[in-house]
Structure formats: C-alpha cells, structure tokens
Amino acid sequence: MTEANKPPLIEIDNLTIRFTGERTVHAVNGVSLSIPEGQVLGLLGESGSGKSVTLRALMRLLPKKRTQITGGIKVAGQDVLAMDDATLSAFRGRTVSMIFQEPALALDPVYTIGDQITESVVRHEGASHATGRARALEMLELVRIPSAKRRLDAYPHEMSGGMRQRAMIALALACRPQVLLADEPTTALDATVQIQILLLLRELQKEMGMSVIFVTHDIGVAIEICDRVAVMYAGQIVETGSLRDIVRDARHPYPRGLLASTVHGAKRGQRLETIPGTPPSLSEAPASCSFAPRCSHVRPICRTQLPPAVELGPNRVVRCVLAEETVPVS
Numbered sequence: 001m002t003e004a005n006k007p008p009l010i011e012i013d014n015l016t017i018r019f020t021g022e023r024t025v026h027a028v029n030g031v032s033l034s035i036p037e038g039q040v041l042g043l044l045g046e047s048g049s050g051k052s053v054t055l056r057a058l059m060r061l062l063p064k065k066r067t068q069i070t071g072g073i074k075v076a077g078q079d080v081l082a083m084d085d086a087t088l089s090a091f092r093g094r095t096v097s098m099i100f101q102e103p104a105l106a107l108d109p110v111y112t113i114g115d116q117i118t119e120s121v122v123r124h125e126g127a128s129h130a131t132g133r134a135r136a137l138e139m140l141e142l143v144r145i146p147s148a149k150r151r152l153d154a155y156p157h158e159m160s161g162g163m164r165q166r167a168m169i170a171l172a173l174a175c176r177p178q179v180l181l182a183d184e185p186t187t188a189l190d191a192t193v194q195i196q197i198l199l200l201l202r203e204l205q206k207e208m209g210m211s212v213i214f215v216t217h218d219i220g221v222a223i224e225i226c227d228r229v230a231v232m233y234a235g236q237i238v239e240t241g242s243l244r245d246i247v248r249d250a251r252h253p254y255p256r257g258l259l260a261s262t263v264h265g266a267k268r269g270q271r272l273e274t275i276p277g278t279p280p281s282l283s284e285a286p287a288s289c290s291f292a293p294r295c296s297h298v299r300p301i302c303r304t305q306l307p308p309a310v311e312l313g314p315n316r317v318v319r320c321v322l323a324e325e326t327v328p329v330s
C-alpha cells in the first residue's frame with residue numbers, strides 16, 4: 001500500500017481552540033490534518049502561530065478551564081476529545097507520546113532515569129519491575145547513551161543537555177507508541193548535537209514505524225526530518241504538501257516568502273523571520289485572509305473573505321486565491 005492510500009492514523013477535523021480569560025485568544029482556527037501511519041509531518045510556522053497548542057490538544061494537555069475546543073481529533077480510531085480520564089491515561093504513553101524542547105518538562109528531577117522508564121512500563125503495560133528495568137536498559141542503549149547500564153541510576157541533572165534529550169526520547173518511546181509528538185525537541189541544542197538527535201529520531205521512527213508530528217520554526221530541521229509539511233499562520237494551515245512541494249513549489253505567499261531567501265542554503269537554526277510586518281493579534285476569529293496585511297500580492301477580496309482551500313492534489317491544499325497562479329516571489 002502506498003503512503004497516500006494508507007488509512008490515516010491521526011485525523012484532525014476542523015479544530016478550533018479559543019482561550020478565554022482576561023483576553024480572548026483564537027489560537028487555532030479550523031485546522032484539518034490527516035496523517036497516515038509511518039509519516040513524519042512537520043508543523044512549520046513562526047512563534048505564536050498555534051503549533052504547540054495544536055500538538056497539546058492531541059494529547060489533551062491544554063488547561064480545562066478557559067479553553068474552548070470544537071472540531072474533532074481521532075488517533076488510531078479513538079475520539080481524543082471524548083476520552084474519560086482512565087482511557088486518556090492509557091492513551092498517553094501507549095498510543096501517543098510527546099517530547100519537548102526542555103527535557104525538564106518530561107523528566108522528574110527526583111527520580112533516576114532508570115526508575116522513570118521502569119515506572120512508565122510497569123504502569124502502562126502492567127509489566128513486572130524486572131521487565132520494566134530490562135526495558136529501561138534496552139531503551140537507553142537504543143538511544144545510544146554511553147555506559148547505559150551505569151546511566152540507569154543517574155539523575156537528570158547528572159547528564160549533559162544532549163544526553164538528557166536522549167533520555168527523554170527513551171522515556172517517550174519505552175512503551176512503543178504509535179504516535180510521537182515532538183515540540184521543537186532540538187531547538188535548544190547546539191548544531192552538532194541537534195543533527196545527532198534528528199538522525200536518531202529519524203532512525204527510531206523508521207524502525208518503529210511511528211507517525212510523528214514535528215513542530216519547528218526551523219526550515220533546515222524540517223528538511224532534515226519531515227516527509228510532509230503543514231505551514232501554519234495565525235492558527236490556520238495555509239499550505240500543506242510533501243516536503244518537495246513546499247520547498248520547491250510553495251504556492252501561498254507566506255511560505256513562498258519564507259522559503260525564497262532560505263531554500264538554497266537552508267541551515268539548521270535559521271528562523272522564519274524574513275517577512276516584514278507582524279502576525280495578527282488573534283483577539284478575533286479570522287473573517288478574511290490573516291496574512292493579507294503582510295502580503296505583497298494582496299487583492300481586495302483577500303481583505304473581505306476567507307480564502308478558499310484549494311486542493312492541488314492528494315494531501316496538497318493551499319488557502320489562497322492565488323493558489324493556482326504562478327506569482328513572482330517578493
């Protein structure tokens with residue numbers, strides 16, 4: 001079966017997330033995504049575009065209070081938004097796992113790495129302590145932590161940044177989840193360690209057949225690891241396509257502008273900050289094209305109507321009136 005024919009493992013349908021409180025934030029505005037088994041999708045966009053909020057919604061990690069969510073999220077056939085606490089607890093770790101930029105969000109400072117992995121395997125799989133401990137060692141070896149046996153008894157603060165990142169990956173993958181959610185896991189690392197971790201993640205992803213959603217603001221990282229890319233702007237996906245589609249033939253003026261200056265020499269660490277102007281405040285739900293104020297190809301209709309979602313092929317959607325035109329980049 002080709003990748004395009006595989007049934008989706010993750011289906012996000014018209015997801016809308018609004019935070020209410022002192023000020024209202026329309027963080028995610030009608031996001032739809034469908035990700036088959038074994039695919040790495042890069043969620044690319046500048047700061048505040050709604051990448052992390054989308055990812056957190058998939059694991060139900062958003063605060064319950066003052067968060068309004070509509071739309072649907074299905075993972076491996078399960079309705080994530082309808083799960084009760086017991087189902088959710090089994091779902092996290094076993095079906096879906098998450099890694100972060102900062103390992104401190106996942107690793108507990110008062111327990112050794114070995115104990116944390118062991119505990120996760122015991123809790124999620126009902127395994128014995130000995131089985132959990134054996135798995136912990138296996139995982140530390142899998143993520144290539146040197147002297148793995150000795151490191152089982154190390155605390156997170158006794159490890160370097162790169163090693164802690166590997167330990168967090170070991171913990172996240174210990175119960176062999178079907179889906180890995182990665183929220184900028186390599187951003188804080190220096191370039192050499194970053195590439196090692198990306199290569200490791202790609203290898204583990206292939207070996208375990210996982211689907212991955214990889215959040216990044218870094219085009220170089222997306223090029224390194226993703227099969228497909230979805231570009232977010234102001235809580236919406238403005239363009240999706242294969243990595244090749246996006247890098248070689250982006251149609252929306254936002255990714256076109258971002259990529260024009262970087263595509264030939266895209267390096268890791270290169271931020272998406274090349275377009276003049278700032279993103280909208282998100283205090284209101286979009287009623288027209290959110291990018292219009294910054295777009296050098298803007299037309300009157302862009303300021304009065306939401307742009308259409310133009311399907312250019314399977315899994316290739318562009319939200320722009322110019323989707324089918326070849327416009328010069330500026």
Ligand SMILES: Nc1ncnc2c1ncn2[C@@H]1O[C@H](COP(=O)(O)OP(=O)(O)OP(=O)(O)O)[C@@H](O)[C@H]1O
Nearest residue numbers: 019025027046047048049050051052053054063282
């Ligand atoms: N719990 C919350 N309450 C209110 N607003 C929030 C909350 N969480 C996120 N936001 C807001 O939602 C918007 C989207 O945030 P999000 O973290 O998803 O952006 P991002 O694209 O991941 O950016 P970054 O790369 O900076 O993390 C931002 O305006 C953010 O301030």
